[in-house]
Every structure is written in C-alpha cells, then in structure tokens.
Amino acid sequence: MSVTDFLKKYTMILALVVVAVFFSITTQGKILYPQNVNNLISQNGYVFVLAAGMLLCILTGGNIDLAVGSVVCFTGAIGAVLMQSGMNMWLAALIMLLTGLAIGAFQGFWIAKVYVPAFIATLAGMYTFRGLSNVVLQGYTVSISNQMFLNVFGGGADCYVPDFLGNGGSFNLTCMVAGVIIAVIYVLMTLHKVSVQKRMGIIQSATSELARMAVLCVLILWLFWKLASYKGIPTVLIWIALVLGIYNYITTSTAVGRHLYAVGGNEKATALSGVNTRNVFLFAYANMGLLAGLAGILTVARATSAQPTYGQGYEMDAIAACFIGGASAYGGTGKISGVIIGAVLMGLINQGMSIMGIGANYQRVVKGIVLLLAVMFDVLSKREKR
Numbered sequence: 001m002s003v004t005d006f007l008k009k010y011t012m013i014l015a016l017v018v019v020a021v022f023f024s025i026t027t028q029g030k031i032l033y034p035q036n037v038n039n040l041i042s043q044n045g046y047v048f049v050l051a052a053g054m055l056l057c058i059l060t061g062g063n064i065d066l067a068v069g070s071v072v073c074f075t076g077a078i079g080a081v082l083m084q085s086g087m088n089m090w091l092a093a094l095i096m097l098l099t100g101l102a103i104g105a106f107q108g109f110w111i112a113k114v115y116v117p118a119f120i121a122t123l124a125g126m127y128t129f130r131g132l133s134n135v136v137l138q139g140y141t142v143s144i145s146n147q148m149f150l151n152v153f154g155g156g157a158d159c160y161v162p163d164f165l166g167n168g169g170s171f172n173l174t175c176m177v178a179g180v181i182i183a184v185i186y187v188l189m190t191l192h193k194v195s196v197q198k199r200m201g202i203i204q205s206a207t208s209e210l211a212r213m214a215v216l217c218v219l220i221l222w223l224f225w226k227l228a229s230y231k232g233i234p235t236v237l238i239w240i241a242l243v244l245g246i247y248n249y250i251t252t253s254t255a256v257g258r259h260l261y262a263v264g265g266n267e268k269a270t271a272l273s274g275v276n277t278r279n280v281f282l283f284a285y286a287n288m289g290l291l292a293g294l295a296g297i298l299t300v301a302r303a304t305s306a307q308p309t310y311g312q313g314y315e316m317d318a319i320a321a322c323f324i325g326g327a328s329a330y331g332g333t334g335k336i337s338g339v340i341i342g343a344v345l346m347g348l349i350n351q352g353m354s355i356m357g358i359g360a361n362y363q364r365v366v367k368g369i370v371l372l373l374a375v376m377f378d379v380l381s382k383r384e385k386r
Helices: 004-011 011-026 032-045 045-059 068-084 089-112 117-135 147-153 172-200 206-228 235-252 255-263 265-271 277-303 314-324 336-355 360-385
Strands: none
Touching: 011 089, 011 336, 032 206, 032 235, 032 336, 045 068, 045 235, 045 255, 045 277, 045 314, 045 336, 068 089, 068 117, 068 277, 068 314, 089 117, 089 147, 147 235, 147 277, 172 206, 206 277, 235 255, 235 277, 235 336, 255 265, 255 277, 265 277, 314 336, 314 360, 336 360
16 A cells, blocks of 8 residues: 555544644643543543434435434433423433434435425424424423433433442453453454455455554553543443444445445436435434434433533534545545544544633634545545546
8 A cells, every 4th residue: 555545545543643642742641631531432422423323314425414403402302301200211211212213204204205405404404493492491401310311321420330340449440341352352353354355365455454453452442441540431432332333334234334325426326226215315314313312312411401502513513523534525435433533533622622721612613624624635535536
C-alpha cells in the first residue's frame, strides 16, 4: 500500500490521533483522566446510537433525518410522564421504543411511498414532535425517580456494572477482566478471519491485518483500564456496544445491508435487479425512529428528568459523526466503524474544548469546520475517481 493510499484509507483515524494528542497536551493530560474517559462515553451515548441509525439513512443516497432530536425529546417526555404516573419502567421503556418506531415508520411512509423528499418530511417532523413534547410536558421539567430505570439506562451515581470479582477497592477488577476477555475474543476472530482468507486464496496483507489487530487490542485494554480506574463499566456502554454490534452485522452480513448500499450506489439499477427500493427507504427511517426512541431513554436516564429542550442539535451531532467517519454525502458508502471514529472525534472536540474553558459557541464553529473538511474530502475523492 502506497503512502497516498494509506493516508486516504486512514485519514480520520489519523485525525482522531492528532486531536487526542493535541488536547492531551493543551489540557495537561486531563482529558485522559479516567473520569473524563468515562464522561466521554456517558455524555455521548446518544451520538453513537443515533449515528448508527443515521448511517442507514445516509446510505440510501445521502438522505438525512432532521427530526431525531425532537423524537428523542418526545419519546423521553412520554416515558417520564408514564413513570411519574406509576407505570412499570420496562413497560414505559417499551412504549418509548414503539413510539419512536411508529414515528419513524410514519415519516418513512411519506418518503418511501408518497415520494416526499426526506429533508422536507423530517423537517416537518422536527417541528411537529418538538411541539408535541411541550404539550406532553406542559412546558415543565418532569423528574424521574425510578432508581432501577436510572441504573439500567445510565443515569445517576450507581449506573455501573458492579465489581463482582474485586474486594471493593478503587480498581474495578470485573471491568478489567471484561476488557481482557473482549481483547482475546477479538484476537481469535481476527486470526480465524486471516486463516480463512489464506485458505480461500484471497489476496490481502496478513501483516496489516495483524498490525491493526494489535493496535485495537492495545486500545481496548487501555480503555477498560481507564474505566476500571474510575467506577467500572457504565451501563450506557453496554447499550452502545449492543447497538453498534447489531448494526455492524446488519450492514455487513445481511441482505438488507446490501440493499442499503445498492440503493445508495444506484437506485434505478437496484430496482431493475428486483429489489423493492421503496421498502429499503421505509426500513431505514423506521429503524431511525426506533433508535431515536432508545436515545430518548438514554437521554432522560442520564439527566434523570425530561425537559422540552432536550434533544436540540442531536440530529446534527449524529449527521456529523457519520460524515466525519467516512460516510459519503452521495450515499452508498459508510461503515459502523467509521461512525465510532466520528462520534469519538466529536466527543473529544467537545470535551477537550470544555476542559480548556472554550465557550459553546466556539465549539460549534470548530465542529462546523471539521464537518466541512470531512465532506470536502469526500467530494474531492469522488471527483478524482471520475
């Protein structure tokens, strides 16, 4: 692989490393404190979840969902009000998920069946469900006191996996053991993959694959060491890992995933091959609504309350994470691994500038510039190929 090809393939990874090193220096290493690493995950849990769904919308041809922030607020408001009235937390959470799914399917219907442009349909949804959130909450904050809900979905001081193996010390042994097990499983899966590729005669550099495996193993162990040095595994990390794992499988190993990429690559050719492309659009937006419901659960659990202002700007964070992570503005290109890189990069920028005392307005300026650069890189790459 030439230097040019290497830079093109790993541009955002290199950018992530540069940003991490920059903020590590400018914050005197504070950004890498165990508590800040934990906060990076907990505070940006909604970005990972929403970006996974947004990627599927973008794959269909660069389409986006502008309503997700309002849907997060609306589903969170419904759940908070239901739990305040005494409803069982699991039933309330299920209703929140189903509400998000119904909203996504409703918007997907207009996009897929009536051919309303996705931008217009979801813009209408953004206004509608923001207004309905205020109606549900009547303009007030509704607190959530169900401790189990808060612990399971990542709110409050006890939203961590208990240390089953430790002796109650400051280092969470269970967290560290979990990190080692994950690293070992990843190594075994990678070695199996390389072995299968060799047997099938697939031409691929085993050295680069093993080098990437080694780097990722080190990162996994470092992350879990940092988490173990604070309070352990935050429960929100489990939900993030579950969502990213499921959607990585969907996009890489299912017919639905192949259809999403095909529609984004060439919708007309995909339709001629026998795929119902309109149902692909419907699936993408219904799925986005479902994940917005889950993000609503995580958001109100994190804040231990629901407010009419929650979710503002969430759609932009999700969209930015996808494009920064390598999703194409034209559709048909993008991976869940890229979403992870984009979300982490956004989180690092937010947290690093906050630690440095830089105001929220300048943080938006920097994020806007980063997003523009990422999309510009994609556009220029496409122009070169043509």
